[in-house]
Amino acid sequence: MRACAVIAEFNPFHNGHQYLLKTARKTSQADVMIVIMSGNFVQRGEPALINKWERAAVALQSGADLVVEMPTEYAVAAARDFAQAGVQIAQWLRADALAFGCETPGLDFQAQSRLLDRTFSEQDYNQSFASQLFAESSLSRSNDILGVNYAYWQLRLAPKLTLLPVERLQAGHLDQEIKGTIASATAIRQSIQRNDAQYQQAVPDRMKKVLERQKPVDWQAFWPFLEYRLKTTSAKELRQIRGINEGIENRILAQAAQSSSFMELMTNLKTKRYSYTSLQRKLTAILLNLRVLSPLQKTRLLAVNAQGQAYLREHDFREVLMTKVTKADFTASYQLTKRADELYQMVAPYEWGRTPILEKNVKEKTLTKKS
Amino acid sequence: MRACAVIAEFNPFHNGHQYLLKTARKTSQADVMIVIMSGNFVQRGEPALINKWERAAVALQSGADLVVEMPTEYAVAAARDFAQAGVQIAQWLRADALAFGCETPGLDFQAQSRLLDRTFSEQDYNQSFASQLFAESSLSRSNDILGVNYAYWQLRLAPKLTLLPVERLQAGHLDQEIKGTIASATAIRQSIQRNDAQYQQAVPDRMKKVLERQKPVDWQAFWPFLEYRLKTTSAKELRQIRGINEGIENRILAQAAQSSSFMELMTNLKTKRYSYTSLQRKLTAILLNLRVLSPLQKTRLLAVNAQGQAYLREHDFREVLMTKVTKADFTASYQLTKRADELYQMVAPYEWGRTPILEKNVKEKTLTKKS
Numbered sequence: 001m002r003a004c005a006v007i008a009e010f011n012p013f014h015n016g017h018q019y020l021l022k023t024a025r026k027t028s029q030a031d032v033m034i035v036i037m038s039g040n041f042v043q044r045g046e047p048a049l050i051n052k053w054e055r056a057a058v059a060l061q062s063g064a065d066l067v068v069e070m071p072t073e074y075a076v077a078a079a080r081d082f083a084q085a086g087v088q089i090a091q092w093l094r095a096d097a098l099a100f101g102c103e104t105p106g107l108d109f110q111a112q113s114r115l116l117d118r119t120f121s122e123q124d125y126n127q128s129f130a131s132q133l134f135a136e137s138s139l140s141r142s143n144d145i146l147g148v149n150y151a152y153w154q155l156r157l158a159p160k161l162t163l164l165p166v167e168r169l170q171a172g173h174l175d176q177e178i179k180g181t182i183a184s185a186t187a188i189r190q191s192i193q194r195n196d197a198q199y200q201q202a203v204p205d206r207m208k209k210v211l212e213r214q215k216p217v218d219w220q221a222f223w224p225f226l227e228y229r230l231k232t233t234s235a236k237e238l239r240q241i242r243g244i245n246e247g248i249e250n251r252i253l254a255q256a257a258q259s260s261s262f263m264e265l266m267t268n269l270k271t272k273r274y275s276y277t278s279l280q281r282k283l284t285a286i287l288l289n290l291r292v293l294s295p296l297q298k299t300r301l302l303a304v305n306a307q308g309q310a311y312l313r314e315h316d317f318r319e320v321l322m323t324k325v326t327k328a329d330f331t332a333s334y335q336l337t338k339r340a341d342e343l344y345q346m347v348a349p350y351e352w353g354r355t356p357i358l359e360k361n362v363k364e365k366t367l368t369k370k371s
Numbered sequence: 372m373r374a375c376a377v378i379a380e381f382n383p384f385h386n387g388h389q390y391l392l393k394t395a396r397k398t399s400q401a402d403v404m405i406v407i408m409s410g411n412f413v414q415r416g417e418p419a420l421i422n423k424w425e426r427a428a429v430a431l432q433s434g435a436d437l438v439v440e441m442p443t444e445y446a447v448a449a450a451r452d453f454a455q456a457g458v459q460i461a462q463w464l465r466a467d468a469l470a471f472g473c474e475t476p477g478l479d480f481q482a483q484s485r486l487l488d489r490t491f492s493e494q495d496y497n498q499s500f501a502s503q504l505f506a507e508s509s510l511s512r513s514n515d516i517l518g519v520n521y522a523y524w525q526l527r528l529a530p531k532l533t534l535l536p537v538e539r540l541q542a543g544h545l546d547q548e549i550k551g552t553i554a555s556a557t558a559i560r561q562s563i564q565r566n567d568a569q570y571q572q573a574v575p576d577r578m579k580k581v582l583e584r585q586k587p588v589d590w591q592a593f594w595p596f597l598e599y600r601l602k603t604t605s606a607k608e609l610r611q612i613r614g615i616n617e618g619i620e621n622r623i624l625a626q627a628a629q630s631s632s633f634m635e636l637m638t639n640l641k642t643k644r645y646s647y648t649s650l651q652r653k654l655t656a657i658l659l660n661l662r663v664l665s666p667l668q669k670t671r672l673l674a675v676n677a678q679g680q681a682y683l684r685e686h687d688f689r690e691v692l693m694t695k696v697t698k699a700d701f702t703a704s705y706q707l708t709k710r711a712d713e714l715y716q717m718v719a720p721y722e723w724g725r726t727p728i729l730e731k732n733v734k735e736k737t738l739t740k741k742s
Contacts, residue, residue, distance in 0.1 A: 224595070224596075224717075225595075225596070225599045227717070228596045228599065228600075228714065228717065229599075229600075229603075231710060231713050231714055231717075232600075232658075232659060232660040232710055232714065233660065234706075237660075287603075288603060289603040289604065289608075335605075339602060339603055342602045343599065343602055343603065346595070346598070346599065346602070
């Protein structure tokens with residue numbers, strides 16, 4: 001069976017995502033579409049609007065055959081580490097192609113990725129640096145930049161993986177107004193936050209129903225915990241957190257003492273030096289108490305249909321894929337993802353420790369290689 | 372002027388405390404009664420029912436002339452460290468006598484204090500150990516044991532300080548039913564928690580009014596923060612906290628995952644090895660992120676009347692007493708007390724950064740030595 005992977009967040013799942021899955025399947029002639037999805041916290045350094053199980057279920061109903069989770073440590077990292085995890089998991093799961101949305105499909109992503117060789121401390125990769133890095137090139141749009149990062153790791157980790165850029169329809173990633181059935185996730189999230197109905201035309205019915213049923217989660221829900229953490233952590237201790245260095249620890253502590261909400265803290269923190277996203281990522285690292293990135297270990301099955309099941313039975317993925325999470329997994333590779341999930345659970349209860357979502361007729365016992 | 376010190380928590384201030392202050396003043400023939408009071412967290416490892424300013428104000432109206440604060444780090448420590456801070460502050464403030472309530476006033480506290488020379492790791496001083504230590508002696512009651520600890524430090528830090536044991540009236544420290552106007556603080560707190568009126572006969576009117584006006588604070592109010600902290604801290608990180616060692620970190624993490632309230636956690640944690648109080652102290656250290664005890668630096672003025680003012684003007688206490696807290700103090704000695712206060716503030720708003728309580732006619736400018 002041919003497999004095509006997509007690295008995604010689906011925050012929330014929208015019509016553009018559905019188009020991407022459909023186009024990728026067609027172009028790659030894949031029998032199985034694998035989605036490598038972020039869990040409850042996403043790359044912008046914020047909680048996902050809706051928990052990962054709901055998003056995985058919608059993905060399964062909307063073109064994915066197999067949804068696995070990118071460990072939270074990597075899901076909330078800057079582009080380079082995020083891309084590394086995505087490409088590594090695609091390679092582990094023997095994907096033939098990696099499809100991704102981009103603004104400039106004609107770009108030579110592999111050639112552009114050589115820019116990334118002008119490397120920098122992994123601790124300090126933030127978006128403003130990325131902007132600087134690419135300032136001399138024609139690269140400026142976020143999905144293109146992400147694509148370049150995929151290409152960087154594809155060359156190193158998965159030489160047989162075919163890169164499949166898919167041009168994004170109409171809306172730019174940052175377009176804010178929703179005019180038709182295609183809109184950026186940013187525009188959709190803003191519509192949801194404004195509590196208007198604009199977003200509804202841009203997401204499939206299944207996602208619409210989830211969003212109507214569940215209160216979307218935002219950073220403010222975690223503010224009491226962040227505030228508590230900052231009030232009880234010294235600058236020296238804060239420097240042990242990933243991405244906290246160069247004096248930002250003092251700025252964060254001083255501004256937190258003046259802020260009475262997450263938005264207020266972000267407004268007080270923002271300077272030219274740090275992008276909004278890079279600041280949010282730092283605050284997420286503090287909230288989750290993330291230290292040095294640990295080596296990537298295993299991915300977790302979130303959802304699967306019969307086609308995905310057939311694929312799982314064709315291969316032996318036991319070394320790289322958890323089809324259920326046992327206590328032994330919790331104590332090692334999955335620890336920080338579990339932490340993020342439990343914390344998400346504290347503000348938005350859901351069945352966090354559940355077993356994967358199986359399409360009707362798919363049995364849990366048949367998720368590993370035929371013996 | 373002759374000064375007599377009392378080390379106290381006033382949690383809450385009750386008739387027995389009033390008796391102690393009165394008896395101590397009479398016996399010591401003191402012109403000024405100094406109270407060295409715990410702030411917003413107390414030695415049992417729990418938040419004070421009522422914030423420190425309210426308690427200091429009641430003390431000032433009930434027999435104290437000068438109320439200063441024991442830094443929180445020491446106020447929530449086990450008997451030995453708690454006593455060290457108390458005696459050191461009494462010595463700094465040139466007290467002639469140190470009065471304390473006890474069960475056995477005839478005891479030779481100094482002689483008994485030699486038992487403490489059979490010393491132990493400062494990190495691991497907990498009440499069950501104290502019980503073992505004193506098991507061979509006739510010492511078993513908590514105020515007697517505290518008195519022995521005062522005597523230990525008096526011999527080392529303040530040889531000129533006279534120890535003044537005052538026999539507690541009627542009620543034992545742990546008596547639970549309130550029969551007359553004298554009851555233990557434990558019995559009073561239980562009556563308050565049961566929300567009955569029994570306690571009212573055992574506290575002065577001023578304290579009664581405060582308790583009627585303010586919702587008493589309990590550990591459960593801090594449970595979301597403790598739960599969050601435990602969910603985002605590894606066992607290895609937990610071992611950096613004061614008093615967390617010998618595997619208790621694993622037990623705490625495992626039991627916290629099973630507990631949905633502070634009481635439930637305490638019930639799940641309790642074993643013969645650790646007293647209830649020593650466990651609460653450990654959880655307080657985790658909540659406040661207390662590491663190794665830092666050297667004692669300065670005390671803070673909480674409340675003063677004209678008599679106390681005259682005493683302050685007689686001496687030069689600038690090296691040891693903050694009459695107001697400046698930014699410079701916050702960055703050094705007062706840091707952990709400030710942290711505890713801000714945290715207390717998060718669950719029970721009050722004016723935490725206020726200036727000391729001054730009796731009518733006492734002016735802030737006249738709180739230091741006449742020049």
